[in-house]
Amino acid sequence: MRGTANPERVVVLALDGVYPFELGIPSRIFGAADGHYEVLTCTVDGGPVRTNADFGITVDYGPEILETAGTVVVTSMPPTHIPTDLPDEVAAALARIRPDARIVSICTAAFVLAAAGLLEGRRATTHWQVADLFRRRYPHVDLDPDVLFVDDGRILTSAGAASGVDICLHIVRTDHGSELANAVARRCVVPPFRDGGQAQYIEQPVPESGAASTxxxxxxxxxxxxxxxxxxxxxxxxxxxxxxxxxxxxxxxxLSPGRWLIQQRVARARHLLESSDLPVDRIAAEVGFATGASLRQHLHATIGVSPQTYRRTFQQAR
Missing domain, CATH: 1.10.10 (Arc Repressor Mutant, subunit A)
Structure with missing residues (x-):
């Protein structure tokens, strides 16, 4: 857990052809987290880069700033800019990242991490439209093209565009709890929680004319x-x-209604574990799990820890 006295430094690496929307996500989400993060942007040589829009960007930092990052976010570029072989200057920039730093890719930037060997043998995701190309190039990566993001410990990968918001909120939630993540979501007017396992491609997000919505x-x-x-x-x-x-x-x-309900119940349970001293069995009842054992099972399946461990982590931080 990190506090405002020593904010986590997040360095965003902007590559040639970067999408402006994705480039702005880390600054917008982490910048709304009450000073818990400091966000800086760099390029591989400190010079300007072209975006995929009709303008370029200039930055204040070169690749040396990557050596100071606790978290590095590599942002996406159009499929036409996806490198077959990692350019030397990109490889040199990535080599500056500390071994203990967290590395995050948004959308097609997963290709960059894979080309650098960072995803070998790991589970990862990228935009569903380029999943087949990714599999052909990197067969030793366990690609899941159907999810919004994958948290594989030190390396996190996300799918296209707005899933960058989801993975940044996930990081805030993991670092500082659901209360802060929900506050960030409200400030940025985005959904507070879309689980990483949610489908990338939703067939009918808006009902057809005349059709009822759920x-x-x-x-x-x-x-x-x-x-x-x-x-x-x-x-x-x-x-x-x-x-x-x-x-x-x-x-x-x-998602199916049953899976969605489980996700909402786990999210509510996490909030109660963070913000109250209620017994685990009481929390289970409050969120609709039949027993404390059921809550323990679903929480462990979601985040890999027991309710007591999860609560202790946040209470110690407070």
């Missing part, structure tokens, strides 16, 4: 997580048949 039912369910909600309960509230509701829910959210 959004109202999702809001209704979030107010009743302590209740044993079933698919029948949800479909009845939405006034749809079970089959229609399940299909439309998946089209809009990218």
């Amino acid at each position: 959004a109202a039912t999702r809001a209704w369910a979030l107010e009743r997580l302590d209740e044993p909600l079933t698919l029948s309960d949800l479909s009845r509230h939405a006034r749809m048949s079970l089959r229609t509701f399940a299909r439309r829910f998946h089209d809009e959210v990218g």
Whole structure:
């Protein structure tokens, strides 16, 4: 856990052809985290780079700043700029990163990390449209093209465009808890939580004209997580048949109703573990898990630790 007295230094590496939107994500998300992060931007030689838009950018730092970073974010570029072989200057810049630094890629920047050998034998993701190309080039990387992001410890990779927001919020949540991550999301007017396992490509995020949405039912369910909600309960509230509701829910959210409910319950449990002294069994009941054992199982499956370990981490930081 990191405090404002010693903010985490995040260095963003802008490569030639960078997408301006993705380049701005780390500064916007980490910059809204109450001073817990310091965000600096560099290029491989300290000089300007062209974006994929009709303008270039200039930066204040060269690759030497990478040596001071606790977290490095490599941002994406169009498929036409994806290198087959890692350019020498990019390889030299990446070699400056400290062995203990956290490295994050947004979208096609996963190709850069793979070309540098950083993803060998690791699980990773990238934009679904270039997944086949990635697999052909880097068969020894365990690519999952269907998720928003992958947290593989020191190396984190994310999918296209807005999933960069999700992975940065995930880092804030991992470092400082859900309360700060939710506050950052509110300030940036973005969804506070999209789990990394959510589908990249959602078939029908906006209902067809005249078709009913499941959004109202999702809001209704979030107010009743302590209740044993079933698919029948949800479909009845939405006034749809079970089959229609399940299909439309998946089209809009990218998850089944059951998996979505588990994600929301785990997220609520994490918040209560961070912010209260309630016993684990009580928290399980508050969020709709039948027993404390069930909460322990789902929390461990999500973040790999027990409720007691998770709570202790945040209480010690406070």
